[in-house]
Amino acid sequence: MKFELGKKRYNDYPTFFKTLFEERVQKLSIDGGFTCPNRDGSKGVGGCSFCNNESFNPDYCRAVRGITEQIDEGIRFFARKYKGQRYLAYFQAYSNTYAPLDVLKLRYEEALAHPMISGLVIGTRPDVVSEEVLDYLEELARRYYVCVEYGVESVNDTVLRQVNRGHDFAVAEQAIRATAGRGITIGAHLIFGLPGESRESMLEGAIRLCELPIQVLKLHQLQIVKGTRLAEQYLENPALFRLYTLDEYLDFVVEVIERIRSDVYLERFVNQSPPEYLIAPQWGIKNFEFTAKLDKRLEELDTWQGRLKDKS
Numbered sequence: 001m002k003f004e005l006g007k008k009r010y011n012d013y014p015t016f017f018k019t020l021f022e023e024r025v026q027k028l029s030i031d032g033g034f035t036c037p038n039r040d041g042s043k044g045v046g047g048c049s050f051c052n053n054e055s056f057n058p059d060y061c062r063a064v065r066g067i068t069e070q071i072d073e074g075i076r077f078f079a080r081k082y083k084g085q086r087y088l089a090y091f092q093a094y095s096n097t098y099a100p101l102d103v104l105k106l107r108y109e110e111a112l113a114h115p116m117i118s119g120l121v122i123g124t125r126p127d128v129v130s131e132e133v134l135d136y137l138e139e140l141a142r143r144y145y146v147c148v149e150y151g152v153e154s155v156n157d158t159v160l161r162q163v164n165r166g167h168d169f170a171v172a173e174q175a176i177r178a179t180a181g182r183g184i185t186i187g188a189h190l191i192f193g194l195p196g197e198s199r200e201s202m203l204e205g206a207i208r209l210c211e212l213p214i215q216v217l218k219l220h221q222l223q224i225v226k227g228t229r230l231a232e233q234y235l236e237n238p239a240l241f242r243l244y245t246l247d248e249y250l251d252f253v254v255e256v257i258e259r260i261r262s263d264v265y266l267e268r269f270v271n272q273s274p275p276e277y278l279i280a281p282q283w284g285i286k287n288f289e290f291t292a293k294l295d296k297r298l299e300e301l302d303t304w305q306g307r308l309k310d311k312s
Protein backbone atom coordinates (compact mmCIF):
# COMPACT_ATOMS: atom_id res chain seq x y z
CA MET A 1 0.00 0.00 0.00
CA LYS A 2 1.28 3.45 -0.84
CA PHE A 3 -0.66 5.89 1.28
CA GLU A 4 -2.96 8.38 -0.39
CA LEU A 5 -2.51 12.07 0.36
CA GLY A 6 -4.82 13.24 3.11
CA LYS A 7 -5.26 9.70 4.38
CA LYS A 8 -3.60 7.81 7.20
CA ARG A 9 -0.29 6.18 6.48
CA TYR A 10 -1.54 2.95 7.96
CA ASN A 11 -4.84 1.11 7.89
CA ASP A 12 -6.69 2.50 10.85
CA TYR A 13 -9.61 0.91 12.59
CA PRO A 14 -12.28 3.54 11.78
CA THR A 15 -11.51 2.99 8.09
CA PHE A 16 -11.95 -0.74 8.58
CA PHE A 17 -15.43 -0.18 9.96
CA LYS A 18 -16.25 2.20 7.12
CA THR A 19 -15.56 -0.63 4.66
CA LEU A 20 -18.12 -2.77 6.51
CA PHE A 21 -20.86 -0.52 7.84
CA GLU A 22 -22.81 2.38 6.47
CA GLU A 23 -23.18 4.07 9.85
CA ARG A 24 -20.66 4.82 12.52
CA VAL A 25 -20.20 1.82 14.83
CA GLN A 26 -18.94 1.77 18.37
CA LYS A 27 -17.62 -1.19 20.35
CA LEU A 28 -19.48 -1.48 23.61
CA SER A 29 -17.65 -3.37 26.35
CA ILE A 30 -19.86 -5.78 28.19
CA ASP A 31 -19.06 -8.39 30.77
CA GLY A 32 -20.58 -11.70 29.70
CA GLY A 33 -19.87 -13.24 33.09
CA PHE A 34 -17.26 -15.70 31.81
CA THR A 35 -14.18 -16.69 33.76
CA CYS A 36 -10.64 -17.73 32.97
CA PRO A 37 -9.20 -21.22 32.43
CA ASN A 38 -5.75 -19.97 33.38
CA ARG A 39 -6.98 -19.41 36.91
CA ASP A 40 -9.33 -22.28 37.61
CA GLY A 41 -6.78 -25.00 36.87
CA SER A 42 -8.30 -26.20 33.61
CA LYS A 43 -5.42 -24.61 31.66
CA GLY A 44 -3.35 -23.23 34.49
CA VAL A 45 -3.41 -21.62 37.88
CA GLY A 46 -2.47 -18.15 39.07
CA GLY A 47 -3.32 -16.45 35.79
CA CYS A 48 -1.02 -14.50 33.49
CA SER A 49 1.49 -12.55 35.52
CA PHE A 50 0.49 -9.22 33.94
CA CYS A 51 -3.24 -9.67 34.60
CA ASN A 52 -4.99 -8.01 37.48
CA ASN A 53 -8.37 -9.68 37.26
CA GLU A 54 -8.35 -10.37 40.99
CA SER A 55 -11.77 -11.74 41.60
CA PHE A 56 -12.31 -15.22 40.44
CA ASN A 57 -15.05 -17.77 40.66
CA PRO A 58 -14.24 -21.30 39.54
CA ASP A 59 -17.58 -21.81 37.81
CA TYR A 60 -17.94 -21.15 34.10
CA CYS A 61 -19.86 -17.97 34.64
CA ARG A 62 -19.82 -15.20 37.20
CA ALA A 63 -22.91 -13.35 38.16
CA VAL A 64 -23.08 -10.06 36.29
CA ARG A 65 -25.80 -7.62 35.40
CA GLY A 66 -27.91 -8.68 32.45
CA ILE A 67 -26.34 -8.22 29.05
CA THR A 68 -29.28 -6.18 27.74
CA GLU A 69 -29.04 -3.91 30.76
CA GLN A 70 -25.29 -3.39 30.18
CA ILE A 71 -25.90 -2.61 26.51
CA ASP A 72 -28.65 -0.10 27.33
CA GLU A 73 -26.39 1.61 29.83
CA GLY A 74 -23.48 1.74 27.37
CA ILE A 75 -25.71 3.18 24.66
CA ARG A 76 -26.99 5.87 27.02
CA PHE A 77 -23.38 6.86 27.68
CA PHE A 78 -22.27 6.99 24.03
CA ALA A 79 -25.50 8.41 22.62
CA ARG A 80 -24.72 11.72 24.34
CA LYS A 81 -21.77 12.11 22.01
CA TYR A 82 -22.86 10.36 18.82
CA LYS A 83 -26.47 10.17 17.72
CA GLY A 84 -27.72 7.40 15.48
CA GLN A 85 -24.69 5.14 15.56
CA ARG A 86 -24.81 1.34 15.80
CA TYR A 87 -22.95 -0.83 18.28
CA LEU A 88 -20.94 -4.02 18.50
CA ALA A 89 -21.18 -6.01 21.71
CA TYR A 90 -17.60 -6.40 22.88
CA PHE A 91 -17.27 -9.39 25.18
CA GLN A 92 -14.05 -8.26 26.76
CA ALA A 93 -13.57 -9.44 30.34
CA TYR A 94 -11.80 -12.77 30.90
CA SER A 95 -12.11 -15.55 28.26
CA ASN A 96 -15.33 -15.17 26.35
CA THR A 97 -15.49 -18.57 24.68
CA TYR A 98 -14.81 -20.42 27.92
CA ALA A 99 -18.20 -22.01 28.61
CA PRO A 100 -20.35 -24.77 27.13
CA LEU A 101 -21.81 -23.89 23.74
CA ASP A 102 -25.38 -23.53 25.01
CA VAL A 103 -24.19 -20.92 27.54
CA LEU A 104 -22.24 -19.05 24.85
CA LYS A 105 -25.30 -19.05 22.62
CA LEU A 106 -27.47 -17.59 25.36
CA ARG A 107 -24.99 -14.79 26.07
CA TYR A 108 -24.16 -13.89 22.47
CA GLU A 109 -27.72 -14.12 21.23
CA GLU A 110 -29.05 -11.94 24.02
CA ALA A 111 -26.63 -9.27 22.79
CA LEU A 112 -27.55 -9.78 19.13
CA ALA A 113 -31.26 -9.55 19.93
CA HIS A 114 -30.76 -5.93 21.02
CA PRO A 115 -32.05 -3.67 18.22
CA MET A 116 -28.97 -1.41 18.30
CA ILE A 117 -26.40 -4.22 18.12
CA SER A 118 -24.91 -5.08 14.72
CA GLY A 119 -22.43 -7.72 15.73
CA LEU A 120 -20.06 -9.25 18.23
CA VAL A 121 -16.42 -8.84 19.15
CA ILE A 122 -15.31 -11.76 21.30
CA GLY A 123 -12.04 -11.48 23.20
CA THR A 124 -10.59 -14.83 24.19
CA ARG A 125 -7.59 -17.09 24.66
CA PRO A 126 -6.62 -19.16 21.63
CA ASP A 127 -6.74 -22.40 23.63
CA VAL A 128 -10.45 -22.20 24.45
CA VAL A 129 -11.94 -21.99 20.97
CA SER A 130 -13.22 -25.35 19.81
CA GLU A 131 -14.25 -26.46 16.34
CA GLU A 132 -17.84 -26.61 17.60
CA VAL A 133 -17.70 -22.96 18.71
CA LEU A 134 -16.11 -21.92 15.42
CA ASP A 135 -18.84 -23.71 13.46
CA TYR A 136 -21.44 -21.82 15.44
CA LEU A 137 -19.66 -18.46 14.99
CA GLU A 138 -19.31 -19.15 11.28
CA GLU A 139 -23.05 -19.60 11.09
CA LEU A 140 -23.61 -16.35 13.06
CA ALA A 141 -21.16 -14.52 10.81
CA ARG A 142 -23.46 -15.12 7.82
CA ARG A 143 -25.96 -12.79 9.48
CA TYR A 144 -23.90 -10.49 11.70
CA TYR A 145 -20.45 -9.03 11.99
CA VAL A 146 -18.45 -11.42 14.18
CA CYS A 147 -14.86 -10.81 15.25
CA VAL A 148 -12.81 -13.12 17.45
CA GLU A 149 -10.00 -11.23 19.14
CA TYR A 150 -7.23 -13.58 20.22
CA GLY A 151 -4.89 -12.70 23.05
CA VAL A 152 -1.59 -13.82 21.55
CA GLU A 153 0.56 -11.43 23.66
CA SER A 154 3.92 -12.74 22.35
CA VAL A 155 5.11 -15.17 19.69
CA ASN A 156 8.04 -16.11 21.91
CA ASP A 157 7.39 -19.34 23.84
CA THR A 158 9.99 -18.59 26.52
CA VAL A 159 8.28 -15.27 27.22
CA LEU A 160 4.85 -16.91 27.25
CA ARG A 161 6.11 -19.45 29.80
CA GLN A 162 7.65 -16.73 31.95
CA VAL A 163 4.38 -14.83 32.16
CA ASN A 164 2.47 -18.04 32.91
CA ARG A 165 0.34 -17.67 29.83
CA GLY A 166 -0.49 -21.37 29.80
CA HIS A 167 -0.23 -21.83 26.04
CA ASP A 168 2.46 -21.47 23.43
CA PHE A 169 2.47 -19.59 20.15
CA ALA A 170 1.69 -22.74 18.14
CA VAL A 171 -1.71 -22.85 19.86
CA ALA A 172 -2.41 -19.27 18.80
CA GLU A 173 -1.29 -20.01 15.25
CA GLN A 174 -3.51 -23.07 15.11
CA ALA A 175 -6.56 -21.19 16.43
CA ILE A 176 -6.07 -18.36 13.94
CA ARG A 177 -5.77 -20.80 11.04
CA ALA A 178 -8.83 -22.73 12.23
CA THR A 179 -10.84 -19.48 12.35
CA ALA A 180 -9.78 -18.30 8.90
CA GLY A 181 -12.03 -18.77 5.87
CA ARG A 182 -15.24 -18.78 7.90
CA GLY A 183 -16.34 -15.18 7.42
CA ILE A 184 -15.21 -14.35 10.96
CA THR A 185 -12.96 -11.32 11.39
CA ILE A 186 -9.78 -12.32 13.20
CA GLY A 187 -8.09 -9.91 15.56
CA ALA A 188 -4.89 -10.52 17.49
CA HIS A 189 -3.40 -8.77 20.46
CA LEU A 190 0.27 -8.33 21.33
CA ILE A 191 1.92 -6.80 24.38
CA PHE A 192 5.26 -5.12 23.78
CA GLY A 193 7.81 -5.17 26.60
CA LEU A 194 7.11 -8.43 28.43
CA PRO A 195 10.13 -9.69 30.40
CA GLY A 196 12.46 -11.68 28.16
CA GLU A 197 11.52 -9.79 24.98
CA SER A 198 14.01 -7.69 23.08
CA ARG A 199 13.20 -5.01 20.55
CA GLU A 200 14.26 -7.42 17.81
CA SER A 201 12.14 -10.31 19.09
CA MET A 202 9.08 -8.06 19.41
CA LEU A 203 9.51 -6.70 15.90
CA GLU A 204 9.99 -10.18 14.50
CA GLY A 205 6.95 -11.32 16.48
CA ALA A 206 4.69 -8.63 15.05
CA ILE A 207 5.84 -9.46 11.52
CA ARG A 208 5.33 -13.17 12.11
CA LEU A 209 1.87 -12.70 13.57
CA CYS A 210 0.84 -10.57 10.60
CA GLU A 211 1.86 -13.36 8.24
CA LEU A 212 -1.07 -15.32 9.68
CA PRO A 213 -4.57 -14.68 8.29
CA ILE A 214 -5.53 -11.93 10.74
CA GLN A 215 -7.37 -8.78 9.72
CA VAL A 216 -6.91 -6.66 12.84
CA LEU A 217 -3.86 -6.14 15.04
CA LYS A 218 -4.10 -4.56 18.45
CA LEU A 219 -0.91 -3.52 20.23
CA HIS A 220 -0.05 -2.12 23.54
CA GLN A 221 2.86 -1.38 25.78
CA LEU A 222 3.50 -3.49 28.86
CA GLN A 223 2.02 -1.83 31.91
CA ILE A 224 3.03 -2.86 35.40
CA VAL A 225 -0.23 -2.91 37.26
CA LYS A 226 -0.78 -3.19 41.01
CA GLY A 227 -2.03 -6.51 42.29
CA THR A 228 -0.22 -8.58 39.65
CA ARG A 229 2.67 -11.00 39.96
CA LEU A 230 4.53 -8.87 37.46
CA ALA A 231 4.25 -5.94 39.87
CA GLU A 232 5.84 -8.02 42.63
CA GLN A 233 8.68 -9.04 40.29
CA TYR A 234 9.14 -5.45 39.17
CA LEU A 235 9.32 -4.10 42.71
CA GLU A 236 11.80 -6.84 43.68
CA ASN A 237 14.02 -6.43 40.64
CA PRO A 238 13.21 -3.61 38.21
CA ALA A 239 16.33 -4.50 36.18
CA LEU A 240 14.46 -7.54 34.82
CA PHE A 241 12.23 -5.15 32.90
CA ARG A 242 12.98 -3.02 29.91
CA LEU A 243 10.33 -0.35 30.02
CA TYR A 244 10.32 1.91 27.01
CA THR A 245 10.03 5.66 27.00
CA LEU A 246 7.13 7.05 25.02
CA ASP A 247 9.46 8.18 22.22
CA GLU A 248 11.21 4.81 22.05
CA TYR A 249 7.87 3.07 21.85
CA LEU A 250 6.67 5.48 19.17
CA ASP A 251 9.74 4.73 17.05
CA PHE A 252 9.23 1.04 17.63
CA VAL A 253 5.60 1.20 16.47
CA VAL A 254 6.78 3.01 13.32
CA GLU A 255 9.19 0.14 12.65
CA VAL A 256 6.41 -2.38 13.14
CA ILE A 257 4.09 -0.50 10.79
CA GLU A 258 6.74 -0.29 8.09
CA ARG A 259 7.35 -4.03 8.15
CA ILE A 260 3.96 -5.66 8.50
CA ARG A 261 1.53 -6.74 5.83
CA SER A 262 -0.04 -3.67 4.31
CA ASP A 263 -3.64 -4.87 4.52
CA VAL A 264 -3.79 -5.51 8.28
CA TYR A 265 -5.87 -2.93 10.19
CA LEU A 266 -4.33 -1.48 13.32
CA GLU A 267 -6.82 -1.00 16.08
CA ARG A 268 -4.84 0.61 18.86
CA PHE A 269 -1.32 1.22 20.13
CA VAL A 270 -1.43 2.12 23.81
CA ASN A 271 -3.43 1.23 26.84
CA GLN A 272 -4.00 3.41 29.81
CA SER A 273 -4.68 1.70 33.13
CA PRO A 274 -6.40 3.81 35.77
CA PRO A 275 -3.77 5.86 37.65
CA GLU A 276 -4.60 4.19 40.96
CA TYR A 277 -3.48 0.83 39.46
CA LEU A 278 -0.59 1.84 37.23
CA ILE A 279 2.96 1.51 38.59
CA ALA A 280 4.89 2.04 35.33
CA PRO A 281 5.40 3.36 32.72
CA GLN A 282 3.77 6.68 33.56
CA TRP A 283 3.25 8.05 30.07
CA GLY A 284 -0.08 9.71 30.77
CA ILE A 285 -1.17 9.43 27.16
CA LYS A 286 -4.44 8.29 25.65
CA ASN A 287 -4.67 6.25 22.47
CA PHE A 288 -5.93 9.17 20.36
CA GLU A 289 -3.03 11.35 21.57
CA PHE A 290 -0.55 8.61 20.69
CA THR A 291 -2.19 8.23 17.29
CA ALA A 292 -1.70 11.95 16.60
CA LYS A 293 2.00 11.64 17.46
CA LEU A 294 2.28 8.55 15.29
CA ASP A 295 0.69 10.28 12.29
CA LYS A 296 3.15 13.13 12.70
CA ARG A 297 6.17 10.82 12.99
CA LEU A 298 5.15 8.76 9.95
CA GLU A 299 4.82 11.94 7.96
CA GLU A 300 8.18 13.34 9.15
CA LEU A 301 9.84 10.09 8.11
CA ASP A 302 7.77 9.88 4.92
CA THR A 303 7.01 6.26 5.58
CA TRP A 304 3.89 4.06 5.63
CA GLN A 305 2.52 0.62 6.38
CA GLY A 306 4.33 -2.20 4.65
CA ARG A 307 6.98 0.06 3.08
CA LEU A 308 9.81 -2.16 4.29
CA LYS A 309 7.98 -5.46 4.30
CA ASP A 310 10.30 -8.24 3.13
CA LYS A 311 13.22 -5.79 3.05
CA SER A 312 14.79 -6.70 6.37
Ligand code: SF4
Pocket residue numbers: 036037038039046047048051052053093094095125151
Ligand atom coordinates in the same frame (compact mmCIF):
# COMPACT_ATOMS: atom_id res chain seq x y z
S1 SF4 B 1 -5.04 -12.21 30.83
FE1 SF4 B 1 -6.87 -13.40 30.30
S2 SF4 B 1 -6.10 -15.49 30.24
FE2 SF4 B 1 -4.59 -14.34 31.40
S3 SF4 B 1 -5.22 -14.55 33.55
FE3 SF4 B 1 -6.13 -12.65 32.77
S4 SF4 B 1 -8.18 -13.25 32.14
FE4 SF4 B 1 -6.97 -15.13 32.30
